[in-house]
Amino acid sequence: xxxxxxxxxxxxxxxxxxxxxxxxxxxxxxxxxxxxxxxxxxxxxxxxxxxxxxxxxxxxxxxxxxxxxxxxxxxxxxxxxxxxxxxxxxxxxxxxxxxxxxxxxxxxxxxxxxxxxxxxxxxxxxxxxxxxxxxxxxxxxxxxxxxxxxxxxxxxxxxxxxxxxxxxxxxxxxxxxxxxxxxxxxxxxxxxxxxxx
Numbered sequence: 001x002x003x004x005x006x007x008x009x010x011x012x013x014x015x016x017x018x019x020x021x022x023x024x025x026x027x028x029x030x031x032x033x034x035x036x037x038x039x040x041x042x043x044x045x046x047x048x049x050x051x052x053x054x055x056x057x058x059x060x061x062x063x064x065x066x067x068x069x070x071x072x073x074x075x076x077x078x079x080x081x082x083x084x085x086x087x088x089x090x091x092x093x094x095x096x097x098x099x100x101x102x103x104x105x106x107x108x109x110x111x112x113x114x115x116x117x118x119x120x121x122x123x124x125x126x127x128x129x130x131x132x133x134x135x136x137x138x139x140x141x142x143x144x145x146x147x148x149x150x151x152x153x154x155x156x157x158x159x160x161x162x163x164x165x166x167x168x169x170x171x172x173x174x175x176x177x178x179x180x181x182x183x184x185x186x187x188x189x190x191x192x193x194x195x196x197x
Contacts, residue, residue, distance in 0.1 A: 004058075006052055006053055006056050006058050009052050010045075010048055010049040010051075010052040010053065011045075011049075013048050013052065014044055014045040014047075014048035014049065015045075017044055017048060018040070018041055018044045018045070021044075025037055025040050028040070028117065031117065032081055032117070033080050033081055033084045035077050035080045035081060035084075036081055038077060039074070039077040039078065039081060039125075042074065042077075043124070043125075050190065050193055050194075053193045054189065054192065054193050058193070059192065059193050059194070059195055060193065060194060060195070061195045061196075061197050062194055062195070062196060062197070063196070063197055064135075064136055064196050064197070067132060067135060067136060067196060068136065071128065071129075071132045074128060078125060081125075082156065082160060082165070082166060083159075083160065083163065083165040083166070084165070093167050093168075093169075094161065094167070094168045094169075095167070095168070095169040095170055095171060096170050097170070098170050098171065098174060099171060099174075100171065101118065101169050101171040101172075102119060102171050102174075102175070105118055105119055106119075118171075118172075118175075119175065122172055122175035122176055122179065123175050123176075123178050123179040123182065124179060125176075125179065126149075126153075126175075126176045126177075126178075126179030126180050126183070127179045127180070127182050127183040127186065128183060129149065129179070129180050129183060130149075130179070130180040130181060130182060130183020130184040130185075130186070130187065131183040131184075131186060131187050131190050132183075133145070133148075133180075133183070133184075134183075134184060134187040134191075135187070135190070135191070135194070135196050136196070145184060149176070149177055149180040150173075150177060153172075153173050153176045153177060153180075154173065156176075157169070157172060157173055
């Protein structure tokens with residue numbers, strides 16, 4: 001099948017953007033597992049593809065099975081990011097005070113890269129789950145939209161603490177949930193471009 005003009009524009013722009021920002025992505029390697037690069041590459045590529053198709057008022061049809069497989073691979077990458085960090089980091093703290101970590105980062109008392117990752121990435125990396133949930137389960141009840149991500153993210157935070165692979169922080173829970181809920185809000189726009197079949 002011959003690539004469309006939108007496809008060629010999207011692939012060119014996405015790879016140009018990823019390459020132009022490569023020095024920023026490479027700095028993340030001091031704080032995160034190298035799988036961060038393919039995860040960021042996927043996110044940048046998908047974002048640009050969506051933007052190009054949306055602006056050109058075009059849509060693409062993707063089988064639900066492919067979306068599930070892509071979400072599984074994305075989840076594997078996120079799992080590695082969350083549980084396989086550089087060995088020189090220790091995680092023993094528990095923060096149960098809402099917004100304490102967020103305020104600490106916003107007050108510029110921490111490292112900018114870590115602040116950016118902990119605030120922005122903790123939101124952005126969970127947006128695909130909100131979008132995929134509504135793509136795959138269109139009749140998902142409001143209760144399940146709230147409770148399912150809450151329980152899953154609580155389990156992730158607890159597992160990170162027990163395995164000492166991350167700190168247990170209520171702010172991470174808040175930011176991750178915000179990401180899922182943003183995915184729910186973005187779904188109507190995504191649905192104009194990506195049609196499941």
